[in-house]
Amino acid sequence: MQADPLNRTSAATTASGQVVPLSKEALLLDMDGVILDSMPCHVAAWLRALSEFGFHVDEEILYLHEGAIEPETAVKIFSSEGCLMDSEKFHEVFMRQKEIFVSEFRHQVRPFPLINDILAQLKREGLRMALVTSSHRDILDAVLPADLLGIFDHVVTGDRVSRRKPHPAPYLAALKGLEAVSPGMAAAVENAPAGIRSAKAAGLMTIAITTTLAPQHLMEADMIISSHAELLGEIAGIEMFIPPSSTSSDT
Numbered sequence: 582m583q584a585d586p587l588n589r590t591s592a593a594t595t596a597s598g599q600v601v602p603l604s605k606e607a608l609l610l611d612m613d614g615v616i617l618d619s620m621p622c623h624v625a626a627w628l629r630a631l632s633e634f635g636f637h638v639d640e641e642i643l644y645l646h647e648g649a650i651e652p653e654t655a656v657k658i659f660s661s662e663g664c665l666m667d668s669e670k671f672h673e674v675f676m677r678q679k680e681i682f683v684s685e686f687r688h689q690v691r692p693f694p695l696i697n698d699i700l701a702q703l704k705r706e707g708l709r710m711a712l713v714t715s716s717h718r719d720i721l722d723a724v725l726p727a728d729l730l731g732i733f734d735h736v737v738t739g740d741r742v743s744r745r746k747p748h749p750a751p752y753l754a755a756l757k758g759l760e761a762v763s764p765g766m767a768a769a770v771e772n773a774p775a776g777i778r779s780a781k782a783a784g785l786m787t788i789a790i791t792t793t794l795a796p797q798h799l800m801e802a803d804m805i806i807s808s809h810a811e812l813l814g815e816i817a818g819i820e821m822f823i824p825p826s827s828t829s830s831d832t
Contacts, residue, residue: 605816607767608703609755609785612714614647614772614793617724618693622686630678636664644793647773648715648746650675650739683723690724699809700732703816709762711755715739715746735759747775752783777801
């Protein structure tokens with residue numbers, strides 16, 4: 582395992598180089614940008630919807646604030662970028678973005694390479710799994726394959742909680758749904774600052790993966806990884822052979 586240049590917390594290694602995995606009972610994962618390679622599609626839909634309402638933002642803003650669709654938070658973010666709107670207008674843009682995503686982009690969404698195998702292996706190692714996403718349930722049903730959905734013991738979507746990321750409510754709801762799992766015995770996997778803050782505020786050790794953002798944008802996480810295969814090493818102490826022809830999750 583390569584040394585972490587950012588000095589994030591990581592699984593320990595013995596003198597012989599053997600990985601000592603993190604001792605966790607549950608893994609809570611974001612969907613977009615962690616399970617599914619869907620963020621370019623979401624960003625394209627957001628840009629289209631914003632443009633239809635006369636708003637224009639740099640796409641990096643949408644990646645940086647992925648998941649932060651709590652109306653008050655979103656209004657502040659867009660207004661700071663010159664897109665002056667109130668909560669009602671944001672709701673209109675949000676609903677239009679969903680329409681565009683479902684009609685034009687959802688068919689392009691795919692799981693990241695090897696994610697099925699990786700999650701199935703972690704499940705076999707005894708970890709309980711929860712999916713924690715800001716996407717609404719109808720979007721999840723439209724893009725997440727049934728075999729992947731079946732891996733999770735509990736699912737939290739953005740329309741089933743009172744507050745959304747970066748508020749801790751989504752992750753607290755996931756912990757409650759898993760039952761008898763304390764925050765200290767669980768880890769979260771996220772790819773954007775709002776999700777990291779949500780998980781950290783819920784008391785979870787948080788792993789960031791660089792699928793959509795560079796490491797410097799993920800510094801609030803406890804650990805930063807560059808591929809999904811690293812989860813096996815960090816969580817279960819298993820090294821995964823990646824065939825040369827396989828596509829990495831890096832972007």
